[in-house]
Amino acid sequence: MAGDLRAALRIRRNLRAARPRPGVVHLNLTGRCPGRCWHCEKAGCGEGRDMPAPALEQALGLAETFGCRLSLAGGEPLAHRRWQAVVAAAAARSRGVDLFTGGYRLDRLDAADRALLAEAVDQLFVSLDGATAAVHDRLRGVDGLFAAATAYLTAGPRPRQTWIVHVPQPDCAGLPDMIDLAADLRCGLVVQPLIFVSSFPDLPPAPLKTDLRTRLPQVADTARRHVEAAAVHARRRGLPHNLDEVAASIGPYCAHADDGSWFAAHTLPRFRCSVPWQQVTVDEQGRLQPCVFLPAADGPASEPTAENWWRLATDYRRRLAAGETWEACRSCSCHFGVNWRNSIVMHPWVNRRGLAALVRKRLAVHRFGHRQEA
Ligand SMILES: C[S@@+](CC[C@H](N)C(=O)[O-])C[C@H]1O[C@@H](n2cnc3c(N)ncnc32)[C@H](O)[C@@H]1O
Ligand code: SF4
C-alpha cells in the first residue's frame, strides 16, 4: 500500500507542478515481433526496427534522473538485437525493471541469459492466451510457443515476481483453467480484456476487431458472471490477480463497446486517467507518446534534456484534465487497473467499494513475493 500511496501523491503533485516527476518510463524497445497473435496489430512484423540508440540512452537517462521504474515491451522485447545489454543497463539505471514478453525464445535462453533475467528483472510478464498448447499456439500463430513459455516458467531461476498476462476470449469462459495454470506455475495472473481499437496508434486496427466490437455487447452479462466467479476461484487458489478490478468494469466495458460510452460516461466520472501524469511512454522510433495508445508528439528525441522531453506531454495532460477523450480511450482496458488503484487511493470514500479489493490484492502480492523467493 505504501507504493500505491506514493504513486497517488506523485500524481497529485504532477497535476499542478510546472516540473512533473514521472514514476515509470515505458519503452517499446523494438517494433520487431515474430508473433502472429489474433488480437494484435504487430502480428507479422518480423522485420520491424529496434529503438534508435540515442533515444534509448535518453530514456535510460530519464529513468536515472527521476529514479523511475522501467517497463520494457514492444513488439517483442526479447527480439531486440541487444536485449541482454539493454536489460542489464535498465536494471543498473532504474528503480526496477518490468519486462513484457510473448515467450519467444524463452526455452532457448542459456544459463547466463536466465541468470540475467532472474537478477535484473523484478517483474516478468509472460503472455499466455490459452491454458493448453493447442489453444495458445493457435491464437498466437506460432507452434511450440506454449511449450517454450511453460518450460521456462517451470525450470529455475526466474524473476522474483512472474505474472501471466492473459487476454480472454470475449465471454471470459476460460478463466478457471488459466487460474489453475497460473497457480500450478506459481505465477500471478493479469487478465487483460480485449482491446478493440488499435493497440498501436500508427497501425490500423486488426480487421477482426470491428466484428468483435459489435459482438461484445451480446456477451456482457456472461462475461461479467464469468469474471466474478473467476475472482472467487482465484482467491481460493491463493494467487495474486486483478480480477476484482476487471469485475468492476467488464460489464459496462462489453455492453458499451459499440456505442463508445464506456470510458467517458461510465469510467471517467469515478476512475480518472492518470497515466500521462505518471508514465513517460516512448515508442520504438524513440518518440514520446502520452500513453501507449495515443500518437507520438513531434520531435522529442531532439530535445537536449530528459526533463524537457517529459514536459513535452503537457498539452495532452491539459486536454485530458479538461475532460477530452480520444477514440483509444474507449477501449483502454489495459490502463484501467492503474487508474482504478490511483482513484481508490486518491478518493477512497467515493471508491470505497474497491478499497477491500485493493488491500486484498496487496496482501496477496506480498505473500506471493515471499513464496517465489523460497
Ligand atoms: C503488445 S504486447 C508486447 C509484449 C509481447 N510481445 C507480448 O506479447 O507480451 C503486450 C501485451 O498486450 C497484449 N495485447 C496485444 N493486443 C491486444 C488486444 N487487442 N487486446 C488486449 N491485449 C492485447 C498482449 O497480449 C500482451 O500481453
Ligand atoms: S501481442 Fe506481443 S507477441 Fe503478439 S503480435 Fe503483438 S507484440 Fe507480437
Ligand code: SF4
Ligand atoms: S488511451 Fe486514454 S484512458 Fe488510456 S491511458 Fe491513454 S489517455 Fe488514458
